[in-house]
Each structure stands twice: as C-alpha cells, then as structure tokens.
Amino acid sequence: MSGTPHAGSNVGLPLRAWRIRRHALRMGQVQGQGYIGQALGVADLLAVTWFHALRYRPTEPDWEERDRFLLSIGHYAIALYAALIEAGVLAEEEIATYGVDDSRLPMSGMASCTPGMEISGGSLGHGLGIAVGMGLGLKRKNSPSLVYNLMSDGELGEGSTWEAAMAAAHHRLDNLIALVDFNDQQADGPSTATLSAEPVDAKWAAFGWHVQRVDGNDLDALVDAFDEARAVTEPRPRVIVCDTRMCKGVPFLEARERTHFIRVEPDEWGQALDLLDAAMPS
Ligand SMILES: Cc1ncc(C[n+]2csc(CCOP(=O)(O)OP(=O)(O)O)c2C)c(N)n1
C-alpha cells in the first residue's frame, strides 16, 4: 500500500478542506462546544498536510517510516480528529463519540486514546521540544521520516519554544518542519496585542531556520510552501508561518470578534453546517 495516498497533486484539496471543516462542525455539534474556530481556521493547512505532504498508512498508524505529525496544541484536537477521519485513520462514525466518556476522541488530544495522535499536547510550548527530540532520534537511525509540529502563535510566547528552536538549528534538523498557526488570537485576545511575536519570520530566521510565511487559507500557497520546505537542501530546520482566519468558511462565526472560546448557540451548529453545505466545492 502506498504511504502517501495523495502526494504530488493538489487535485481535490478544496473538497478535502471542506470535508475536514464539516467533520469538525459535526463533532462540535455533538457536544455543543469545542475549539471550532481553530479547526475551521486550520482546515486548509491540515488538508494540504494530510493530502499533499504527509507520508502515512491509514490502516497502520504506527508504521515505522511514517512522517510524524505532532499536535503541540492539544486544544486543537477536534481539528486533527477531523483530518484523521478524512484520511481514513479514524472512522466517520466516531464523530458521534466526540467528547463522550471512554471515547477515542477526548476534547484535548491524548496520545494514549487516539490512533494518529502522536503526543499528548495541550501544555503549551512543549511540542517543538518533543519534535526536536524525535527529529534527532530519527536522524540517528537514518530514518527517512520527517517530523511536523503544528503549533500556535500563542506558543510563540513560551520561552521553551525558542529554546527548542535554538536546539533544532544547532543540531541541523533538516527533517523538522514547524507549522505555526498564526491566527492572531490567543486566550486573552489578539496575540499581537497580548505578547507580540512580530516580526515573526525574522525571529525564526535569526534562530537559524529556513522560513516561509504564507496565507494559511490559500491551498495553492500552502502546497508551494510544503514543496519548498521539503526541497530545501540546507541543513536547517524549516518553519512555515501560516496566517489563518479563525472560523474560516462560516461567515457569521468569522465575523465574531473574540474567537478563542467561541460560543456557538445550539441552533447555530445547524446553521453553520447549512452554510458550509451551500459552499461545497465541486
Ligand atoms: C503552558 C500553558 N499555559 C496556559 C495554557 C492555557 N491556554 C490554553 S489555550 C491558550 C491560548 C494559547 O494561544 P493559541 O494557541 O494561539 O490560542 P488560539 O489561537 O487557540 O486562540 C492558553 C493560554 C496552556 N494550555 N498551557
């Protein structure tokens, strides 16, 4: 079986992203809550990751040669579950179990519960350090696997992130690709107004990384960025800073001002799904 079901082509990515949004909304509807703004915001990024870039086997999530995808931001679990469902690692029927006792889909990501969830993220600022350790270990084993770490702009305010960034460059981890969801939101409001990491690309570059900054809701730009990140031959870690829009794809939610803990009323889940359905890509 191929380890890369859709690598090398961006055909179908709009539909993949749309379906990831739909799975996430359906999960949110089950509990009447969830970090849905984040999931809608990173759906395009996850579509390109899982259907263009990542090497994996849906029915063999522990395949030794898989690329590792670390979800540093455990509160984004609903987004990764949606991608794992779309990728065939999890079954679509499991949507009904989101957040239910003893489910494989707890509301914060837990490696012991869910196939495809490589780490228990959520204590912010630790994912990149774990990714550095994994990258180093894989290099020492001469493994072809890459390590991706999806982190948030809020995590750029954690000192441990920059310690890990420095270590990654020191160890010349060219098998490490960090993805930053720069949605300009964190728990206290806009990240740039709370503890700004700008100029964020210059910071990563100063730490010795190969840096790209793209519109994280532009599928073509994301495909190009992943291609470049994987093609770079310099012995450096790579980062793609993705400017995303929270709640992307559901205009009435996008319009809300503070979206970290977005409140969606019971009748609004159905409205959001109807709006999404009306915008289904051909
Ligand atoms: C070490 C740590 N400190 C605080 C928190 C509480 N917390 C949970 S989400 C969050 C916001 C972090 O920023 P970001 O991930 O950019 O937020 P979002 O984009 O989801 O709004 C915070 C502070 C945490 N999970 N871990």
Ligand SMILES: [Mg+2]
């Ligand atoms: Mg954020």
